[in-house]
Structures are given as structure tokens and as C-alpha cells.
Amino acid sequence: MKVQNLDIPEGIREGFLDSGITDLNPPQQDAVKSGLLDAEDMIIASPTASGKTLIAEIGISKQVVENNKTAIYIVPLKALASEKYQDFSERFEDQDVRIAVGDHDDSGESLSTADIVVATSEKLDSLLRHNPSWIHEIGLVVIDEIHLITSPDRGPTLEVTIARLRDILDFQLLGLSATISNSDELADWLDAELVESKYRPVELKHGVYWDNEIEFYSEETIEENSIPNKNPEPGGKLEGTKVGGFSTGNEVKEQEKEEIESEKVFIEDKHGRGSINLIQNTLNIDKQAIVFCSSRKGSEKSSDRAGKITTEDLSRDERKKLKDYADRIENVLGSPTSQCKRLAENVRKGAAFHHAGLVNKQRELVEDAFREGLVRTVSATPTLAAGVNLPAYRVIMRDLKRYTGDGMDFIPTLEYEQMSGRAGRPKYDDQGEAISIAKQPGMPDEIRERYIFGQSEHIQSKLAAEPVLRMHTLSLVASGFCTSMEGLLEFYSETLYAFQYGELSEVEQQVKRVVEQLRDFKFLEETGMEATKTGRRVSELYIDPESAYNMIQCMKRAEKRENTEALSYLFMACRTTEIRNLRVKNKEYQDIAQTLLDAKKYLLESAPNEWDPEYDSFLESLKTSLMLKAWINEKDEESIMDKYDTAPGGVRAKTRNADWLLYSAQELARMKEIDVQNDLKKLRVRLKHGIGEDLLSLVKYDQIGRVRARKLYDHGIRDREDIREVSFEKLKKLIGKRTAKKLKKQVGEENIFDRENIMDYF
Structure with missing residues (x-):
């Protein structure tokens, strides 16, 4: 299917062509054939990098540009929101694209002129509580990573937000997901078309590294031998029969295979450590790698080790560019910590680590340096897989177990698929490699059965947790959305939880307990179903x-x-x-x-x-x-x-x-x-x-933070009058000429200086 034939505004179509998009790939074609341009609700379930975002962009061009509606693009993380905001600002340059994250006590009226709003599910939920007027202009809601509805942290808010939007608005819904085992159930709940595909523009080979050898399995081999997993929840013991010589937790096929086709590649043991051997091999073929580790400390140590070999792979020009990146990374905080220095030192060598312990600017700089090809390898925690579009030729799963509070346990298959999906860069590679490192005998079989041939866990609602019900029940009542117990129960009957479990007896009892608790808190009136003034404010503040x-x-x-x-x-x-x-x-x-x-x-x-x-x-x-x-x-x-x-x-x-x-x-x-x-x-x-309380009168001035404020205070400059009276020369020595100039200006002293200092000022 040609892009020229798409029923979308000509300017957007030309933008696709300018980006090199001339034909739609299979899942994109299926989406159009299934009614994408006719406002059909859809669940798009296909692998990472299969072009799901373009499907959303086609929907946006139809609903926003042609039908003059507002589009909401929901993402799970702030980092992904920033990325999508930049992408859409370029793609839809004639539209008003906004980003909405953070501040949950925002009425949202400032978004009334927006055409496209990129928001986290929590932010959209908070906006619904304030009921801004433009909500009723929404014609399209895109939910990126909709499978995260199974997350105990973010899932319930996403589930309630979807149910609430569907109840008050008539809009097109597009849910974008990795391939999940019960995507049909998700589509049935939403009464949506299911567009499911295994298409991937870059072939992905899955491998297991053990004893200096990688055993690779092709996509075709995996598809032939993949059977739905009997164990829908992560962490459980797999039980099953033998397939191809190893035990599997999947249902056995009618004819047990004697042998499963694979390709074995020898890796030189040059460094005595599997992950480093694989990084060395990656450098040898002039490629980049992402190494996934289970912890922040693990990712930092992995990066330290990688730096010892990546540094030898750099040209003089690359070292110069990396030094610039490293200097910026090191000084992000003003006063560098040991972690800042450690990361900067790694980046100078062409390696980096990436985890939630970095500040946002450091993460962005690492990602930019990697995309430029300067940083050869990034050692990261799994949050990178879900949060940022950062592909590499090779993804190395160093750790497939992590501490759960009850000891070490295997990560969910869905998480493995998120990480492995980062392997292979469209437009750069014709294939990608996802390699898992086995650390003991027997583990290669476990990796094959659990991750390579096993399928991901079922997506299941996590709505039944009482803190979640407490927060959302108050919101539903405070906003006037539900005005009776019957109304509350009717709303919850439309959730995924009710759809999956078929009845609401457990939730009904919990909702009744929550309502009584909210009355005890004085957030609901003693009779009827109405929020008190305090209860309404608590709901707007978006706290439990x-x-x-x-x-x-x-x-x-x-x-x-x-x-x-x-x-x-x-x-x-x-x-x-x-x-x-x-x-x-x-x-x-x-x-x-x-x-x-x-x-x-x-x-x-x-x-x-x-x-x-x-x-x-x-x-x-x-x-x-x-x-x-x-x-x-x-x-x-x-x-x-x-x-x-x-x-x-x-x-x-x-x-x-x-x-x-x-x-x-x-x-x-x-x-x-x-x-x-x-x-x-x-x-x-x-x-x-x-800062300490004694610095409160100083930090109100622009560019005066904890370090400069303390320096001023210790030199007797403690309030507005002190700033006015101190000589510019002294102020310049303490905080620098440019900042001193700005500070003097803020207290009305921009034109009054000692005669001997006036030339120095300029």
C-alpha cells in the first residue's frame, strides 16, 4: 500500500514522503484496512520497531488535521513524553503540539488551544479531575505501551482513565502494544479491532551465551516452536515436557521435535567475562551494544569494565567529541559527585551507564552520544527498554534474575521482550541480536524455554488494590462522575478487572469499605454520595x-x-x-x-x-x-x-x-x-x-542557588540592602561578573557603580 494513496491531508502525506516513507509495512496496511481512517478503535499488537508510531501519526493526521479534533497521546514515562513531543513537533509543525507532565494541581485550561497533547496517564487522570472545557474536543486517544495496564504501579490509573474516557466521550482509541499472549482479550474489553502482527523490519536473532559460544535461533525457528505459556504470571516454576532435548513450560506440540535448528558461534575468551567478551566481539564487527543489568551498581561496574576496551576503539576526533560530552555530564550538578565523575570518565572512554539514579540531563547526554555512535556501549537497568527509543545492533542481557524481596527470581518474559526488542536499528541494520548470558549449567535450557520459545505473561488488571480504589473512588465522586453507590459499581463493572473476572463481588466489598473510610476521613458527606469541600481538594491534589x-x-x-x-x-x-x-x-x-x-x-x-x-x-x-x-x-x-x-x-x-x-x-x-x-x-x-533557613532571603534572586547564597551570606551579604551596598568589585569576585551584574540589576543597582569599577563592569 502506497503512502500516496492514504486518505490524509496532503501536507502530512508529503511529510511522510520527505522522511523516506513511501510504502506502508504489513501491520500499517492491516490497520488501514481494518478502519484506521474510519475512526475504528484498535489494538495494534506488534514487535518493537514495527512501525506502530506511524499508525498513530496517520490517525492523528486524520482526526486532528482533517477533522479538527484534539488528539491525546498517552505514554508511561516522562522521558518518553519528551521524546514523542519532539517527534510530533517536527512531524506536525503546523499544529499546536503540547506536553503535559508533572504538576497535578493544574486545571489544564492552558491546553485549550492544543491540537496534540502528549501526556502521562497520571497527568491525564489529574486533568480529568479538574474537568477542563477542551476535554470534549478529544477525537483520538493513543495509548502507547498499553500492555503496561498490567503494572501494579501505573496499570490501575491507566485502566480507570481509559474506562472514564470511554464513559464520557465518543472518540477513536488506538492502543499500541508489544505482542502479548492475550491481546485478543484486551481488544474484546475495549470492543476494538485487533491488528496483530509479527512483522519486524529488522530480523531479530535470539541467542544464549554459554561456555564461550552463542547458540542463535532465528525468528522462523522460534515461531515454529513457540507455544502459549501455561504459566501466565512471572516468577512461577515452569512445568512441562521435553521439546528438542530441553524441558519447556509450554504445551507440547502434537509431534515432539527431535531437534530444533540453531546456529552456533564461537566467541574468543579474551577477557574472562562473558559480557565483556561479547562487547569486544561487538566492537570487532564495528557495532554498538546495550548491556542490561539488574541493578544500578551492576550497570556502573559493567560500564567501568566496558570502558577498558572501548577506549581502544576510538579515533582522535571521537575522543575530542566525547570529552565535550563528558565535561557537560560531569558538571550538570555544578558540584560534581563521584557518580558524575565516574560516568564522565566512562564516557571519555566510549562507554556509559544509564539508570534512574542519573539526573535527566545526564541521561539525555548519554543517549545523544550513543545515537551519534560515539559511545559504543551503554550498560543500563531495564527502565531504558520501556522508556526511550534507543536501539542498538546487539542487546546483551547480562542479568535475567533480580532480587524481589524473597530472593533472586527470573524477570517476566514481557520484560525480556522489551529489552530484546531494542536489538536492530531500522535504516542501519538488516538484523539485530539479542543475547542472554547463562551463568551456570542448566541455565541455557531455562533461558530457551522461558524466554526464547516461551510467550509473555497474560495482561491482568491490578485494580483490586485498596489504595488504588480509595484514590479513584474519591475522584469519581468528587468530580460528580458517580453520584450513588450503584453508579460507582456500574463504573467499575466497565473496567478490565470486571471483564477478566466476570463478577465484582470482591471489588464491591472493597468499594463499600473505601466509601465508609472516606466518610470517616470527612472527605465524603455522611449521607448520599457527595464529596466535601476538603474531599474535592484532596482529589484535585492527586494524593491518596x-x-x-x-x-x-x-x-x-x-x-x-x-x-x-x-x-x-x-x-x-x-x-x-x-x-x-x-x-x-x-x-x-x-x-x-x-x-x-x-x-x-x-x-x-x-x-x-x-x-x-x-x-x-x-x-x-x-x-x-x-x-x-x-x-x-x-x-x-x-x-x-x-x-x-x-x-x-x-x-x-x-x-x-x-x-x-x-x-x-x-x-x-x-x-x-x-x-x-x-x-x-x-x-x-x-x-x-x-539550603538552611538563614539563606531564604537570598535564593529568591535569579541564579542564586545554595552555593552562591552561602558564599554571599558568609561574606556578610544577607539581604536586599546588603546587595545594594556591596561594591560590584567584591560581588564579582564572589559570584562572577555576569551573575553579579544580574544580581545588581534585580535590586535596582544596574547603573550605579564605583567609578574605578565601571570599565571593568562593561
Whole structure:
């Protein structure tokens, strides 16, 4: 099918042609034939890099450009939102493309003129709670990675958001997914056409590395021997019969195969470590590799080792370009930490690591250097597979097990497929290789049966968790969407959970318990089904009602006390379900427990006894709040990382979450007339900048952060008048000429300088 024949606006069609897209591939053709241009709802299930985004773009061009409707493109992660925003801004340059992430207390009216909105599911859910007027202009909703509806973290919000949109709007839905074993069930739930394909523009070979040899299996061989997995959930023991000489957890075919075709490739053991041998082999064929590791520390060590051999592969010009990247990576934070220096050193050698402990700018720089071909190998945690379009010729799965709290267990097959799907770069490679490293005898068979010939787990709703129901039930009532118990139950009957389990008895009981709890919290009226004023605000703030209730109780206690301090409110925030607290290790358990004894007088809730089930989580909340306290006490990030076993990205993420909770607490205190708002306001500024209370009057000026503010304060420059009176020469020596100029301008002193300094100023 030719692009010229597509029934879409001519300008968009020309844009496709300019990008080199002249023909549609099989899944794209199937989508058009199934009614893509006729506003049919669809689930598109096909492998990574098979062109699902183009299907979405065709739908957008029809609904937005031709029908003058608004399109929403839902992504699971902020990093992916930024990537799609850039792509769509280029593709639809005449349309108003916006990105909506973050701030959950945003009415969304600023998006009223947008044609295309790229948003996370959480952001869209929060927008629905504010009910902006433009919502009713939506004509297309694209859900990228819709299979993540099975995620315990993000899945329930996505599920409820889909159900809610379908109830209030008439729109076209496109769900984009990797190939999943029950995609037909997902399509049935949504009453959508299923477009399922195994097409991949770049052939993908799966291999197992063991004993200095890779055994490869072609796509054709895998398809011939792949049978639906009997074990729909990850982590379970596979049971089954023998296929081709190894045990499989799949149903055996009618005729058991004697032998499965494979190709064996010898790899020289030059470095004594499988992953490094494979990287060396990748460099030998002038290709790049992504190495997936189970942990952040593992990815950093892997990158260190890779750097020792990638450095020999670089030209003088490449070293120069990498140095520029490395210098920028190292100085992202202003004051480099050991992690910043370690990453920069690796990048200078043509290697890098990538995980959530990096700050966003560092991750972006690593990705850019890899796309340019300068960084030869990236060692990453699995979040890279789901979050960013970063393909490589070869993907190496170094770790297929990870710690789950109950010991080491195999990762889900769906996660393996996400990682292996990054192998092979369209337009650059005619094939890609996904190689798993076996670490002990018997593991090659396990890898083959579980991942290469096994199929992914069933997508299953995770809606039944009580915290999820509590949050969404309040939202449904507060927005006026459901006005009775019958209405609530009717709404939940339209969810994937109800579709899969066939009845709602368990959820019905939970919903009734949640409603009573919300009434106890005073977030719902005692009779009827209506939210109180506070309940509506809690819903808009996008926090767990239980978190809101507990913070209100803590603030009421704080109002009556004289001995509260920053730790009081930080600990209050860390006791919510929204903060993922730091784990207390065995070696630090006693120290944290001792600190608790000293901190009790400042905490706004009673500490449990050591034998109480809540005690360990109490210590975890304390450890996290102590880390935040160290940040606002101006401890450098290096010492925070060392003491609390975290990373710059982790510190920043925790401060952002804590700030949001303290903002929510501030709003609730205002509504309930609890006199702690000034304390919270000051603490939020301290969290933002990582400063002591004595610097609050300085950081309000542009480009004055924790380092410059402390330097000014220590030299006697502590407020507006001090800034006005200090000589420009002294200010320049402390914070630099350009910043000094801007600071003087902000206090109205831009044209008044000592005569001897005026020429130096200019």
C-alpha cells in the first residue's frame, strides 16, 4: 500500500514522503484496512520497531488535521513524553503540539488551544479531575505501551482513565502494544479491532551465551516452536515436557521435535567475562551494544569494565567529541559527585551507564552520544527498554534474575521482550541480536524455554488494590462522575478487572469499605454520595486520601506544639504512600533505631514498639526524612549519596515528591485553617534549593542557588540592602561578573557603580 494513496491531508502525506516513507509495512496496511481512517478503535499488537508510531501519526493526521479534533497521546514515562513531543513537533509543525507532565494541581485550561497533547496517564487522570472545557474536543486517544495496564504501579490509573474516557466521550482509541499472549482479550474489553502482527523490519536473532559460544535461533525457528505459556504470571516454576532435548513450560506440540535448528558461534575468551567478551566481539564487527543489568551498581561496574576496551576503539576526533560530552555530564550538578565523575570518565572512554539514579540531563547526554555512535556501549537497568527509543545492533542481557524481596527470581518474559526488542536499528541494520548470558549449567535450557520459545505473561488488571480504589473512588465522586453507590459499581463493572473476572463481588466489598473510610476521613458527606469541600481538594491534589487524612492529623498536632522543626514535616511527608522510602540495611538498623529515640519528640505521630509490624517501615520513613534533612542542611550530594546509599537522581526525585506533598499539606492547612502554612512554605523553599533557613532571603534572586547564597551570606551579604551596598568589585569576585551584574540589576543597582569599577563592569 502506497503512502500516496492514504486518505490524509496532503501536507502530512508529503511529510511522510520527505522522511523516506513511501510504502506502508504489513501491520500499517492491516490497520488501514481494518478502519484506521474510519475512526475504528484498535489494538495494534506488534514487535518493537514495527512501525506502530506511524499508525498513530496517520490517525492523528486524520482526526486532528482533517477533522479538527484534539488528539491525546498517552505514554508511561516522562522521558518518553519528551521524546514523542519532539517527534510530533517536527512531524506536525503546523499544529499546536503540547506536553503535559508533572504538576497535578493544574486545571489544564492552558491546553485549550492544543491540537496534540502528549501526556502521562497520571497527568491525564489529574486533568480529568479538574474537568477542563477542551476535554470534549478529544477525537483520538493513543495509548502507547498499553500492555503496561498490567503494572501494579501505573496499570490501575491507566485502566480507570481509559474506562472514564470511554464513559464520557465518543472518540477513536488506538492502543499500541508489544505482542502479548492475550491481546485478543484486551481488544474484546475495549470492543476494538485487533491488528496483530509479527512483522519486524529488522530480523531479530535470539541467542544464549554459554561456555564461550552463542547458540542463535532465528525468528522462523522460534515461531515454529513457540507455544502459549501455561504459566501466565512471572516468577512461577515452569512445568512441562521435553521439546528438542530441553524441558519447556509450554504445551507440547502434537509431534515432539527431535531437534530444533540453531546456529552456533564461537566467541574468543579474551577477557574472562562473558559480557565483556561479547562487547569486544561487538566492537570487532564495528557495532554498538546495550548491556542490561539488574541493578544500578551492576550497570556502573559493567560500564567501568566496558570502558577498558572501548577506549581502544576510538579515533582522535571521537575522543575530542566525547570529552565535550563528558565535561557537560560531569558538571550538570555544578558540584560534581563521584557518580558524575565516574560516568564522565566512562564516557571519555566510549562507554556509559544509564539508570534512574542519573539526573535527566545526564541521561539525555548519554543517549545523544550513543545515537551519534560515539559511545559504543551503554550498560543500563531495564527502565531504558520501556522508556526511550534507543536501539542498538546487539542487546546483551547480562542479568535475567533480580532480587524481589524473597530472593533472586527470573524477570517476566514481557520484560525480556522489551529489552530484546531494542536489538536492530531500522535504516542501519538488516538484523539485530539479542543475547542472554547463562551463568551456570542448566541455565541455557531455562533461558530457551522461558524466554526464547516461551510467550509473555497474560495482561491482568491490578485494580483490586485498596489504595488504588480509595484514590479513584474519591475522584469519581468528587468530580460528580458517580453520584450513588450503584453508579460507582456500574463504573467499575466497565473496567478490565470486571471483564477478566466476570463478577465484582470482591471489588464491591472493597468499594463499600473505601466509601465508609472516606466518610470517616470527612472527605465524603455522611449521607448520599457527595464529596466535601476538603474531599474535592484532596482529589484535585492527586494524593491518596489516607495520606491527606494523616497529614491533616499531623498538622493539627503541630499547631499545638512548640518543638516542631523541619524533620517533623519531612517525616510527615515520608509516612505517606506517595513516597518510596529508602530501605534500612542490617548494618545501619541500630543507628537508625537510636536516632529514632532522639527524634521522637519532634515527630507528629507516636512511634511503634520494636516488635510491632509497623516498626520497620517507621524506620524507613525516618531514614528517608533524615536524607531530606541533610539536603536542606546543605550537606553536599556526595556525602548524602555515601551515607544514605542513594544517587543524585534519587535525591532529586525524593525532594520533588516531598515538595508536592508539602504543597498539598499547605493547601489542606489553608482549607482547615491550621496555622502551619508559613512553616511549610519556608520548608518548600529549602527543599527546592537545599539550603538552611538563614539563606531564604537570598535564593529568591535569579541564579542564586545554595552555593552562591552561602558564599554571599558568609561574606556578610544577607539581604536586599546588603546587595545594594556591596561594591560590584567584591560581588564579582564572589559570584562572577555576569551573575553579579544580574544580581545588581534585580535590586535596582544596574547603573550605579564605583567609578574605578565601571570599565571593568562593561
